[in-house]
Amino acid sequence: MKDFDYVGCILVTLYLTCLLINLCEIAFPSLSDGTHIALWVIFCVGLVAWVIWELKYPNPLFDLKLFTNPDFALGNAANAFLSFCQTTVLYSVLFFFQGPYRQSPLFAGILMIPFGGGIMILGFVAGILFDKIGAKVMCVVGSLVTAGGTLGCIYMQPGGW
Numbered sequence: 001m002k003d004f005d006y007v008g009c010i011l012v013t014l015y016l017t018c019l020l021i022n023l024c025e026i027a028f029p030s031l032s033d034g035t036h037i038a039l040w041v042i043f044c045v046g047l048v049a050w051v052i053w054e055l056k057y058p059n060p061l062f063d064l065k066l067f068t069n070p071d072f073a074l075g076n077a078a079n080a081f082l083s084f085c086q087t088t089v090l091y092s093v094l095f096f097f098q099g100p101y102r103q104s105p106l107f108a109g110i111l112m113i114p115f116g117g118g119i120m121i122l123g124f125v126a127g128i129l130f131d132k133i134g135a136k137v138m139c140v141v142g143s144l145v146t147a148g149g150t151l152g153c154i155y156m157q158p159g160g161w
Contacts, residue, residue: 008061015046092153
């Protein structure tokens, strides 16, 4: 463990904690404006310090030089975008159950159980298709399906489409 990047670990914990506190405060504000500004400054300084540290440290927590590979960089950017879209759909449906359908948060969560089952089953099928037809086709088709689901959330109404 002597080569473990303790400084990098502390820096990433610091800046992500500040980011998450600020993002949570958007929905449920309880801190003063000065505290928000201080947390944003700590986040920015911590992020910059972490990037500089990770580029210099011989055994980094996360090797940022991997992003010089275009396939790796674009793949991660696409994954981040798709994760954002999937999370948007998940929360839109949850809020839809709680808002127009007036379900409790518990029952809305229970109504979301089939989504987990569908992901479990389709994940297995996607793995088989991934091996047969390749990553690029699967990424494009998956992106289109996710975009369709995200756009479909715009038109959700209590009585149907």
